[in-house]
Amino acid sequence: MAETIKALLLGDIVGQPGCRAVFIGLKKLIKDYKADVVLVNGENSADGFGISPENVQMIFSSGADAISTGNHVWQKKEIYPLLESRAELLRPANYPKKAPGHGSCIVDVKGQKIAFLNLQGRVDMPNLDCPFAVAKDEVRKLRKDTNIIIVDFHAENVEEKEALGLYLDGQVSSVTGTHTHIQTGDERVLSKGTAYMSDIGMTGPMTGVIGSKSEEAIQRQQTQMPLKMEIEDVPATLNGVLLTIDKKSGKALSIERISKKSL
Numbered sequence: 606m607a608e609t610i611k612a613l614l615l616g617d618i619v620g621q622p623g624c625r626a627v628f629i630g631l632k633k634l635i636k637d638y639k640a641d642v643v644l645v646n647g648e649n650s651a652d653g654f655g656i657s658p659e660n661v662q663m664i665f666s667s668g669a670d671a672i673s674t675g676n677h678v679w680q681k682k683e684i685y686p687l688l689e690s691r692a693e694l695l696r697p698a699n700y701p702k703k704a705p706g707h708g709s710c711i712v713d714v715k716g717q718k719i720a721f722l723n724l725q726g727r728v729d730m731p732n733l734d735c736p737f738a739v740a741k742d743e744v745r746k747l748r749k750d751t752n753i754i755i756v757d758f759h760a761e762n763v764e765e766k767e768a769l770g771l772y773l774d775g776q777v778s779s780v781t782g783t784h785t786h787i788q789t790g791d792e793r794v795l796s797k798g799t800a801y802m803s804d805i806g807m808t809g810p811m812t813g814v815i816g817s818k819s820e821e822a823i824q825r826q827q828t829q830m831p832l833k834m835e836i837e838d839v840p841a842t843l844n845g846v847l848l849t850i851d852k853k854s855g856k857a858l859s860i861e862r863i864s865k866k867s868l
């Protein structure tokens with residue numbers, strides 16, 4: 606029996622191109638990388654903003670074991686009942702308790718329990734509960750069942766992301782970021798065994814501005830008007846990471862950057 610778990614994490618699915626890339630390419634990616642478990646951030650899958658029940662169905666049927674989200678999760682109201690009922694569909698755990706849904710789950714993969722925890726940053730983002738305090742409580746709770754804990758920290762600011770990574774070092778298997786849509790080059794295993802990367806990038810079109818058409822994006826910057834961003838309609842790139850985790854200790858052995866252009 607293998608002594609390690611391979612976890613594939615994919616960053617924010619952006620609109621139709623991102624959904625197409627997941628639908629066409631995720632199963633092959635899982636096979637090629639021999640991934641045992643898959644986490645996908647789906648908060649931008651519905652035309653770039655939010656996630657619909659149809660998106661959830663497609664992402665799970667393409668091979669994901671859990672879906673994380675972020676600040677755009679509230680965009681489509683029809684998702685709220687699913688946030689309550691579907692254990693593996695997460696919203697950041699540090700939203701106020703009155704918000705629908707939950708921020709962590711445990712999945713069973715070939716007899717091995719693996720926990721996922723979704724958190725959101727507060728720098729240049731909504732003023733949520735402290736992600737550090739919520740992480741501490743959640744990790745304490747999750748470690749009663751498993752020491753393999755994978756954290757998606759949906760946040761804007763690298764300082765905040767690195768601080769959380771180091772705060773949780775040795776307590777969780779990984780802390781990786783989503784939200785900026787741009788993959789960073791700082792992947793590493795921290796000194797106490799937590800894999801870290803500031804942002805794993807998006808599953809979306811790479812030719813525009815963070816997945817959107819460049820014309821509107823440039824105009825937005827020039828005019829400072831809240832112009833609606835349209836998603837680029839070109840094949841997406843699947844960006845993410847592959848983690849190798851020691852089953853017994855829950856510590857990460859490696860983190861490898863993935864960037865695969867879809868058809």
Ligand SMILES: [Fe+2]
Nearest residue numbers: 675676677784
């Ligand atoms: Fe976001």
